[in-house]
Amino acid sequence: xxxAYGPGMRSIIRHSGDAxxxxxxxxxxxxxxxxxxxxxxxxxxxxxxxxRWEALPAAIVSTAGALQPPLLLSLAVLxxxxxxxxxxxxxxxxxxxxxxxxxxxVAFHALYSGFAPxxxxxxxxxxxxxxxxxxxxxxxxxxxAKALSPAIAEARLxxxxxxxxxxxxxxxxxGVLSLVRSDPRRAEDALHDMADLFxxxxxxxxxxxxxxxEVELCRQxxxxxxxxxxxxxxxxxxxxxxxxxALAPPLVLQPLLENAVYHGIEPSTTxxxxxxxxxxxxxxxxxxxxxxxxxxxxxxxxGNRMAIANIRERLALHxxxxxxxxxxxxxxxxEVHIRMPYRTVAPPKAAGEARVxxxxxxxxxxxxRAKPRNRTxxxxxxxxxx
Amino acid sequence: xxxxxxxxxxxxxxxxxxxxxxxxxxxxATALPLAVVGEAQSGREAVELLQSVPVDLxxxxxxxxxxxxxxxxxxxxxxxxxxxxxxxxxxxEHALQAFEVNAVDYLVKPVRVQRLLAALQKVPKLRPLTxxxxxxxxxxxxxxxxVTERSRVVLVPVEDVIxxxxxxxxxxxxxxxxxxxxxxxxxxxxxxxxNRFVRVHRNCLVARDYIxxxxxxxxxxxxxxxxxxxxxxxxxxxxxxxxxxxVREIGREVAA
Numbered sequence: 001x002x003x004a005y006g007p008g009m010r011s012i013i014r015h016s017g018d019a020x021x022x023x024x025x026x027x028x029x030x031x032x033x034x035x036x037x038x039x040x041x042x043x044x045x046x047x048x049x050x051x052r053w054e055a056l057p058a059a060i061v062s063t064a065g066a067l068q069p070p071l072l073l074s075l076a077v078l079x080x081x082x083x084x085x086x087x088x089x090x091x092x093x094x095x096x097x098x099x100x101x102x103x104x105x106v107a108f109h110a111l112y113s114g115f116a117p118x119x120x121x122x123x124x125x126x127x128x129x130x131x132x133x134x135x136x137x138x139x140x141x142x143x144x145a146k147a148l149s150p151a152i153a154e155a156r157l158x159x160x161x162x163x164x165x166x167x168x169x170x171x172x173x174x175g176v177l178s179l180v181r182s183d184p185r186r187a188e189d190a191l192h193d194m195a196d197l198f199x200x201x202x203x204x205x206x207x208x209x210x211x212x213x214e215v216e217l218c219r220q221x222x223x224x225x226x227x228x229x230x231x232x233x234x235x236x237x238x239x240x241x242x243x244x245x246a247l248a249p250p251l252v253l254q255p256l257l258e259n260a261v262y263h264g265i266e267p268s269t270t271x272x273x274x275x276x277x278x279x280x281x282x283x284x285x286x287x288x289x290x291x292x293x294x295x296x297x298x299x300x301x302x303g304n305r306m307a308i309a310n311i312r313e314r315l316a317l318h319x320x321x322x323x324x325x326x327x328x329x330x331x332x333x334x335e336v337h338i339r340m341p342y343r344t345v346a347p348p349k350a351a352g353e354a355r356v357x358x359x360x361x362x363x364x365x366x367x368x369r370a371k372p373r374n375r376t377x378x379x380x381x382x383x384x385x386x
Numbered sequence: 387x388x389x390x391x392x393x394x395x396x397x398x399x400x401x402x403x404x405x406x407x408x409x410x411x412x413x414x415a416t417a418l419p420l421a422v423v424g425e426a427q428s429g430r431e432a433v434e435l436l437q438s439v440p441v442d443l444x445x446x447x448x449x450x451x452x453x454x455x456x457x458x459x460x461x462x463x464x465x466x467x468x469x470x471x472x473x474x475x476x477x478x479e480h481a482l483q484a485f486e487v488n489a490v491d492y493l494v495k496p497v498r499v500q501r502l503l504a505a506l507q508k509v510p511k512l513r514p515l516t517x518x519x520x521x522x523x524x525x526x527x528x529x530x531x532x533v534t535e536r537s538r539v540v541l542v543p544v545e546d547v548i549x550x551x552x553x554x555x556x557x558x559x560x561x562x563x564x565x566x567x568x569x570x571x572x573x574x575x576x577x578x579x580x581n582r583f584v585r586v587h588r589n590c591l592v593a594r595d596y597i598x599x600x601x602x603x604x605x606x607x608x609x610x611x612x613x614x615x616x617x618x619x620x621x622x623x624x625x626x627x628x629x630x631x632x633v634r635e636i637g638r639e640v641a642a
């Protein structure tokens with residue numbers, strides 16, 4: 001609720017809205033829009049050129065027919081190149097797209113002059129038309145992206161808001177209030193835990209942070225929940241072999257524990273165990289969280305799905321395909337398994353390209369890890385976003 | 387009457403929340419004579435308590451495991467000395483609009499002592515809750531059916547119910563152990579527990595989980611009809627002509 005106004009939220013909007021990007025060339029919607037726009041233009045062109053109404057269909061067929069092969073070829077090439085193109089800066093990408101369009105125009109021009117001379121106009125005119133089409137389409141997609149970006153930012157915002165249930169905040173405050181008179185010291189501790197928790201929740205959480213910090217945060221969170229749930233909440237920590245310096249997206253575990261409490265502990269009057277297992281295996285960090293779970297008809301599931309999707313998205317943003325999040329429902333428990341590459345911060349003086357974002361913090365160091373066998377480098381956030 | 391202390395029962399699954407309410411009620415006691423007569427961790431426990439101690443006001447949390455506050459309020463209607471109910475909740479949900487519309491009192495936690503006192507002072511003037519008004523509130527299906535037996539309210543877990551059969555004025559609630567008589571409408575029950583029970587006859591709802599299969603029975607006149615075979619009970623229940631499609635629907639479900 002109140003988190004919607006936190007600094008972290010604003011930065012997300014700024015983040016996704018600024019840099020222009022090519023449309024997703026593998027998206028069916030994009031392809032359909034291009035086909036419709038180009039063929040629509042062909043129809044208009046035929047209308048302008050052909051004064052006789054009866055001859056119009058033939059004129060349309062001829063114009064559109066000549067257009068189809070180079071258009072489809074361009075789309076196919078762009079489809080293949082899409083992942084690569086998405087990583088290029090916008091201008092370079094736009095030039096490549098124009099190049100592809102011109103090249104396929106030239107190729108078919110040569111082909112037509114051999115087989116179908118009636119379709120073949122002057123080459124210069126065709127190339128100019130192709131360039132005009134590319135420019136118009138790119139301009140259109142950019143306008144469209146601008147129009148849509150507030151909606152996307154809004155969706156993102158909502159997803160992030162779901163990260164902490166207002167329910168928890170008020171329960172925690174109520175828990176502290178219940179201690180103020182009888183056990184003021186514990187009330188103090190609880191307020192400190194709350195302050196720490198909300199400091200993390202409200203800060204700019206784009207940078208990776210050591211896993212030990214996340215675990216500490218989780219402990220504070222669970223202490224607060226323990227305050228009100230008492231012996232109903234039992235936590236089984238197995239983090240002795242956890243690589244403390246491993247970098248992880250902040251709040252990668254806490255929302256999952258919040259779900260575990262909400263779905264696994266709160267619905268039952270008897271004590272339930274939440275187990276947390278974090279360990280290193282073959283250069284990868286694994287975190288396995290498990291909580292009791294009884295299917296009660298699915299009225300709680302929406303919040304959980306949103307949290308899972310949110311964490312999965314952030315893992316992908318930082319680690320791409322090297323990280324994964326899997327969840328499964330066992331007979332009477334629910335398990336989430338997170339896998340991410342083991343990375344640590346490089347010493348500050350090491351050479352490497354540091355990306356600095358407007359707030360002045362170092363976002364990430366594009367720097368190989370000290371251990372030679374693990375050559376993965378931290379990927380700056382902006383680059384990962386494409 | 388005016389001088390008799392207000393007897394209050396606190397219901398919340400979280401101990402600190404109960405303690406906090408008790409502290410606040412103590413604060414109110416100087417302004418308004420009252421006595422906390424008990425605390426319960428769940429609606430179920432509260433229903434038991436209500437039968438041993440007369441209570442004027444139940445302060446109950448809405449979200450609780452086992453039996454939530456709304457269900458408690460419904461069962462409390464059957465207790466001889468029906469108490470007033472004021473709900474408490476940690477979060478101002480959209481669902482609470484329905485409470486306002488139906489003038490059902492609630493307190494948002496953390497509760498301010500002034501707000502609690504105001505609620506307590508209103509108690510003598512509160513309109514008693516009714517099943518109709520409670521039905522307007524967004525609630526999930528009950529976990530228990532409450533039947534009155536020898537002036538005691540007995541809670542029958544819905545998951546133990548094998549079938550519900552309407553006969554004359556009452557509904558027979560059949561569990562593996564015994565039968566209870568319930569004063570409710572079969573149609574309402576079907577709406578509330580539609581996922582759990584299936585209608586096999588104008589007067590009968592059967593729990594899907596307890597259906598073992600179906601049997602084709604031909605009587606002396608040569609008319610054939612289906613009968614439901616049940617787990618744990620030897621008796622069978624007739625399927626009416628109108629509900630015959632159920633046989634195929636469930637039959638497939640069992641096979642699959």
